[in-house]
Amino acid sequence: MSAVRRLMASILNSLPTKHGLSLWCPRADSLHPTHQPSSVGFSGFRRSYVAASSAFANDNREFVIVGGGNAAGYAARTLVEHGMADGRLCIVSKEAYAPYERPALTKAYLFPLDKKPARLPGFHTCVGSGGERQSPDWYKEKGIEMFYEDPVTSVDIKKQTLMTNSGKLLKYGSLIIATGSTTSRFPEKIGGSLPGVHYIRDVADADSLISSLERAQKVVIVGGGYIGMEVAAAAVGWNLDTTIIFPESHLLQRLFTPSLARRYEELYQEYGVKFLKGVSIKNLEAGPDGRVAAVKLGDGSTIEADTVIIGIGAKPVVSPFESVHLNTTVGGIQVDGQFRTSIPGIFAVGDVAAFPLKIYDRIARVEHVDHARRSAQHCIKALLSAQTHTYDYLPYFYSRVFEYEGSPRKIWWQFFGDNVGETIEIGNFDPKLATFWIDSGKLKGVLLESGSTEEFQLLPELARRQPFVDKSRLQNASSVEEALEVARTAL
Structure with missing residues (x-):
């Protein structure tokens, strides 16, 4: 930082600033708090921070973001757009890289080396939403101070300090917690840390997995969710013997219906993927070389494997922030509709935020890239302005697999809304499929496989407006296109 900038930062840091103030400590059973008027919420509370001092490692102290994922990258971009980043923003992260679009790690990053895999800097934030690529140089040019590979271990709320x-x-001055999630792991005592056992959360994890895939023959994937489906598709691209194991009765049980899951399972089986459903795992066994060699099931049988990928979920990283109000029901840090915690000047966004899901009138925590982007942008705009409207998120999930060169069939589906009520399924995989969720006559959610751009654009409108639909007309539709037209006319 130049001498002039240091002087300006010192002057700015000695002045009081305005922050969003949560006058309500959100609770899981209260979605309709009574806030003070915005003039009180944003101007009635004054915080100050200490001028430049050798005691502190960061020069930029007005805004500090903890976390180096997508939420951090989008928060940084929003601060830049408002002219509030240069000399004012510090980001501290456990990552070795500038924020990137994490979904790539289980998709194009795992493509075989001869099929044009994704690599950094190609998928730095914010290319996933069509924005400018924020490479490490971008942060330097914007005057943003970065601390890599140095996670925060504790926070002192009274002193407004962090320890790494x-x-x-x-x-x-203002703290934005964007620590995201960490993978759930198998205990070490049952083989969870054996060589050849992999978890995927960051670039180093993905690089380690690729190293194993290069010499693997038999791959076992534990978990039938997003990670399991996407990694299995990548393993097929490597021409590997691939088995998916999970305790549930069908794939992606939290979203797919049994019949919808069956269609995807059949498609994967056409690619040679094997399924073991409704089974438990006793432990992972090592071979003579100390590497994983087999998966032992609860019934005593074993499945040979030289590479095992564990995809059994994730949990929010909240341990450094236990002094901030946590939500024991959905996990994460409790916030209001502006992403303000119960501690003035502290905010939480992305995977770690337990926020009011306005459209369905409940508290939720969402682990998804779309929410990471939108929550970060909403939070920063609320922090910097008199914006007082509540974050109004529409749940959205998607997956893309088998997209590499030479794949006979690419799979791309999107879901918007809430998967509640009864379902109506239309079509199949040649080429389209749609599932509609209907509750008390209203369309609550919709999933579309292999739709056109125009069809995908219709889905969020249907899910948000929740029109009453004629179920008999929908059930009698002869094609996905006809079914979508029935839903469109209901608007």
Whole structure:
């Protein structure tokens, strides 16, 4: 930082600033708090932070973002757009890289080396939403201070300071917690840390998995959710013997209906993927070389494997912030509709935020890239302005697999809304399929496989407006196109 910038930062840091103030400590059973008027919420509370001091490792202290994922990258971009980043913003992360579009790690990043796999800097934030690529140089050019590979270990709310793993003491004015999630792991005592056992959360994890795939023959994937489906598709591209194991009765049980899951399972089986459903795992066994060699099931049988990928879910990273109000029902840090915690000047966004899901009148925590982007943008705009409207998120999930060169069939589906009520399924995989969720006559959610751009654009409108639909007309539709037209006319 130049001498002039240091002087300006020192002056700015000695001045009081305005912050969004949560006058309500959100609770899971209260979605309709009574807030003070915005003039009180944003101007009635004054915070100050200490001028430049050698005691603190960061020069930029007005805004500090903890976390280096997508939420952090989009928050940084929003601060830049408002002219509030240069010399004011510090990001501290456990990652070795600038924020990137994490979904790539289980999709194009795992493509075989001869099928044009994705690599950094190609998928840095914010290319996933069509924005400018924020490479490490971008942060330098914008005057943003970055601390890599140094996660925060604790926060002192009274002193407004953070301690990092390396012992750095950081000062903040406004703190944005964007620590995201970490993978759920098998215990070490049952083989969860054996060589050849992989988890995927960051670039280093994906690189390690690719190294195994290059010499693998038999791959076992534990988990039938997003990670399981996407990694299995990549393993097929490597021409590997691939088995998916999970305790549920069908794939992606939290979203797919049994009949919808069956269609995807049949498609995967056409690619040679094998399924073991409704089974438990006792432990992972090592071979003579110490690497994983087999998966032992609860019934005593074993499945040979030289590479095992565990995809059994994730949990929010909240341990450094236990002094901030946590939500024991959905996990994460409780926030209001502006992503303000119960502690003035502290915010939480992305996977870690337990927020009011306005459209369905409940508290939710969403682990998805779309929410990471939108929550970060909403939070920063609320922090910097008198914006007082509640975050109004529409749940959205998607997956893309088998997209590599030479694949006979690409799979791309999108879902919007809430998967409640009864379902109506139309079509099949040649080429389209749609599932509609209807509750008390209203269309609550819709999933579309292999739709056109125009058809995909219709889905969020249907899910948000929740029109009453004629079920008999929908059930009698002869094609996906006809079914979508029935739903469109209901609007």
